[in-house]
Amino acid sequence: xxxxxxxxxxxxxxxxxxxxxxxxxxxxxxxxxxxxxxxxxxxxxxxxxxxxxxxxxxxxxxxxxxxxxxxxxxxxxxxxxxxxxxxxxxxxxxxxxxxxxxxxxxxxxxxxxxxxxxxxxxxxxxxxxxxxxxxxxxxxxxxxxxxxxxxxxxxxxxxxxxxxxxxxxxxxxxxxxxxxxxxxxxxxxxxxxxxxxxxxxxxxxxxxxxxxxxxxxxxxxxxxxxxxxxxxxxxxxxxxxxxxxxxxxxxxxxxxxxxxxxxxxxxxxxxxxxxxxxxxxxxxxxxxxxxxxxxxxxxxxxxxxxxxxxxxxxxxxxxxxxxxxxxxxxxxxxxxxx
Ligand code: KG4
Ligand code: ZN
Numbered sequence: 001x002x003x004x005x006x007x008x009x010x011x012x013x014x015x016x017x018x019x020x021x022x023x024x025x026x027x028x029x030x031x032x033x034x035x036x037x038x039x040x041x042x043x044x045x046x047x048x049x050x051x052x053x054x055x056x057x058x059x060x061x062x063x064x065x066x067x068x069x070x071x072x073x074x075x076x077x078x079x080x081x082x083x084x085x086x087x088x089x090x091x092x093x094x095x096x097x098x099x100x101x102x103x104x105x106x107x108x109x110x111x112x113x114x115x116x117x118x119x120x121x122x123x124x125x126x127x128x129x130x131x132x133x134x135x136x137x138x139x140x141x142x143x144x145x146x147x148x149x150x151x152x153x154x155x156x157x158x159x160x161x162x163x164x165x166x167x168x169x170x171x172x173x174x175x176x177x178x179x180x181x182x183x184x185x186x187x188x189x190x191x192x193x194x195x196x197x198x199x200x201x202x203x204x205x206x207x208x209x210x211x212x213x214x215x216x217x218x219x220x221x222x223x224x225x226x227x228x229x230x231x232x233x234x235x236x237x238x239x240x241x242x243x244x245x246x247x248x249x250x251x252x253x254x255x256x257x258x259x260x261x262x263x264x265x266x267x268x269x270x271x272x273x274x275x276x277x278x279x280x281x282x283x284x285x286x287x288x289x290x291x292x293x294x295x296x297x298x299x300x301x302x303x304x305x306x307x308x309x310x311x312x313x314x315x316x317x318x319x320x321x322x323x324x325x326x327x328x329x330x331x332x333x334x335x336x337x338x
Contacts, residue, residue, distance in 0.1 A: 001077060001079060002024075002073055002077045002332050004244050005024040005025050005028070006023055006024065006025050006026075006079050006080070007030075007071075007073060007077055007078050007079050007080070007222050007316070008022070008023050008024075008026065008078070008079065008080045008081070008082050008313040008314075008316050008317045008320075009021070009022055009064070009068070009078045009081050009082070009103065009300075009313065010022075010023060010082045010114075010309035010310060010311070010312035010313025010314070010316060011064065011078070011081065011082070011083040011084070011096045011100045011103075011309055011312065012082070012083075012084045012096060012118050012119070012307055012308060012309040012311075012312045013056045013060065013084065013088075013092050013093060013096030013099075014084045014086070014087070014088025014089065014092055014093055014096070014307065015047060015052065015088055015089060015092060015142070015307060016036065016037040016038060016052050016055075016214050016307075017034050017036050017037070017306070017307040017308070018034075018035040018049045018056045018059040018060055018063050018095075018146070018176070019032075019033060019034045019035070019057065019063065019163055019214055019307060019308050019309035019312075020033050020060075020063045020064045020066070020067035020309045021033065021067055021308065021309035021310040022067055022068065022070075022071035022073060022078070023126060023310055023313035023314070023317065025317070026122060026125060026126075026127055026313070026314045026318055026321075027125055027126050027174050027314070027319030028126065029069045029072035029075070029126045029310045030070070030072070031068070031069075031070035031071035032067075032070075032085075032303070032308055032309065032310045033063050033064070033067045033070060033309070034303075034307070034309075035059045035063050035068045037052060037055045038183065040055065041182070042181070042182050042183075045176065045181075045182050046172070046182060047089070049089045049091055049092065051087055051092065052091070052092045053089070053091030053094070053095060053135075056092055056095035056096065057095050058111050060095055060096065060099045061099070062175055064099065064103070067155070067309070068177045070097055075103070075106075075107060075314055076107065078103075078107060078109060079109055079110075080109060080111075080112065080316060080317065081100045081103050081104045081107075081109060081110070081111045081112070081115075081316070082100075082111050082112045082114050082312050082313050082315065082316020082317070082319075082320075083096050083099075083100030083111070083112075083113060083114060083167075083215050083312065083316075083330075084096055084110075084113075084114050084115075084116045084119060084312050085097055085113035085114065085115075085326075085330055085331070085332055085333055085336065086115065086116065086332060086333035086334055086335065086336025087117070087143065087333070087334055087335055087336040087337075088114075088116055088332075088334060089334065090332050090334040091134050092268075093332035093333075093334065094332045095251070095298045096330050097113070097331065099329055100330075101285065101330060104328075105166070105328065108323045109321070110320060110325075111325065111326045111328075111330065112316040112319045112320055112324055112325055112326055113326040113330045114315045114316050114319065114335055115154075115315075115338065116307075116312075116336070117139055117144060117146070117156075117315075117336075117338055118145040118154050118156060118315045118338075119140060119311040119312045119315045120139055120273035120274045121137045121139060121148070121150060121156070121271060121273045121315075122153075122154075122309060122311050122312075122314040122315035122318065123207050123273055123300045123304040123305070123308070123310070123311035123314070124271050124273065124298055124299075124300050124302070125314045125318075126311075126314055126315060127277055127300050127301060127304055128298050131153050131269075131298055133150045133151060133153060133155070133270070133334075134149075134150060134151050134152070134267065135150050135267055135268075135269040135271050135298070136148070136150070136219055136258065136265060136267040136269070136270045136271070136273050137149075137150050137156070137260040137271045137272075137273060137288075138254065138258040138270055138271070138273065138277070139192055139196070139273045139274045139277075140166075140167045140254060140272075140273070140274045140275070140276035140277055140282070141166065141167075141168050141171065141273075141275045141276060141277075142166060142168035142169060142185075142275055142276075143166050143168070143169070144161070144162075144166050144274065144278075145161060145162040145166045145167040145168075145214050145216070146158055146160065146161045146162075146338065147159050147212045147257060147258055147261045148338065149261075149265055150249060150271070153315075153319075153321070153322065154315060154318055154319050154322065154324075155160065155316035156338050157208045158337075158338045159212050159261060159265075160211065160212020160213050160214070160257060160261065161213060161214070162213065162214040162215065162216060163207075163213050163214065163215050164215050164216065164217035165215075165216040165217045165220075166216070166227065167214070167216060167250055167254060168185055168274070168275050168276045169277045170216035170217075170219050170220065170250060171184045171185040171188050171247075171250070171279075172184035172185065172277065173219075173220045174188065174219060174220055174223045175188050175243075177223045177224055177227065178223060178227065178237075178239055178242050178243065178246075179239065180239065180243065185275060185276060185278075185279065186278075187243075187262075187278055188246065189247070189278075189279050189281070191239055191240045191243035191327045192240065192243040192244035192248075192281060193239040193240075193243070193244075194240045194244050194245045194246030195238065195239075195240030195245070195280065196240075196241050196244055196245070197244040197245055197247070197248040197281075198245070198248075199238065199241035199242070199244065199245050200226055200241060200242055200245040201245070202221075202222055202223075202245055202246050202248070202249035203217060203218065203222060203249065204249055204252055204253050205218065205253065206253060206256070206257075212257050212260070212261050214229065214253065214254070214257070216250065219246060219249065219250070222276045223242065223248070226242070228337070229241075230338075233259055247279070247281055248281065249284040250282075251279065251285050252283050252285065254282060255282065255285040255288075255289045256289065257337030258270050258286065259286075259289045259290050259295065262290070262293075263293060263295075266294075267295070268294065268295055268296065269295065269297070269298055270286065270290060270295060270296075270297055270298070271299075271304070272286065272297065272298065272299040272300070272305075273300065274305060275305055275306045275307070276305075277299060277300065277305045277307040278302040278306065283297075283299055286299075318336075
């Protein structure tokens with residue numbers, strides 16, 4: 001406790017960011033330290049799990065110390081530890097879980113294991129203080145594309161998900177194919193700004209009527225086929241046009257399904273979450289489609305879209321209020337479901 005505020009230390013190591021954050025009363029971010037490994041993994045064109053675990057181990061203590069010092073609090077003032085225990089890379093998750101258990105044991109305070117996906121949704125609480133469930137959530141990240149009916153804090157019912165690639169994965173794969181490199185999402189977003197979104201027709205895959213599921217795996221093949229046929233015909237490829245056209249095919253389907261789900265479940269807000277939620281065209285199109293039906297779009301700032309520990313602290317706080325806690329037998333669950 002500090003100045004009457006309940007302090008949660010959040011820890012996140014599920015993929016390639018080592019992160020720690022202190023959040024007061026689940027809503028006020030006092031520090032948000034993110035040590036990214038992106039430069040290291042870029043050399044390999046994607047995240048190398050063994051390297052990720054080793055880097056988390058090297059960095060976790062410094063990252064936690066910095067989170068405390070940036071917040072201007074001592075370890076003894078922390079009331080709760082929240083840590084991501086899945087889904088993610090097992091070796092990476094284990095580093096955060098071990099650090100969290102050690103802290104909770106040494107400080108004799110409660111520990112809550114957090115589902116990373118609930119964390120992404122909770123990223124919105126510190127940035128929108130009036131936001132409360134129920135709402136519809138759109139979670140779009142490197143490993144997930146999900147439409148989720150959120151009925152209470154940390155009570156989530158998945159109503160649609162991808163049947164193959166996640167949206168972020170599709171961005172990353174297509175970016176590689178068209179030569180933009182890793183990480184693909186932000187690069188496609190940037191290139192698309194100077195491209196024509198009608199230049200190439202990429203298929204919109206809506207699946208069966210009324211389904212909230214997605215399928216993005218065909219897009220990479222379509223991009224490859226397009227590039228091959230253009231090269232064979234001796235035509236010059238405009239990367240910006242391909243990026244803009246591909247991006248439009250992805251975000252159009254996502255925005256359509258998210259808004260349809262909100263309408264069916266009578267939700268007046270859609271909360272965006274995950275790395276792909278920072279895509280500028282998706283944000284624009286969501287606003288455009290939702291406003292026609294009086295639905296409001298809630299979105300985190302870009303830093304709160306991608307992996308961070310403030311979102312984990314916020315989610316842990318609400319789980320703690322609901323009476324949840326984890327024991328020292330908390331283990332990493334790489335395939336943890338929503
Ligand atoms: O949520 P996140 O940081 O990590 C996971 O939990 O997966 O999401 C990372 C994903 C990557 O696939 C990245 O390419 C994508 O989010 N991404 C974007 C943008 N920024 C990040 N995709 C499209 N547009 C962006 N601006
Ligand atoms: Zn994530």
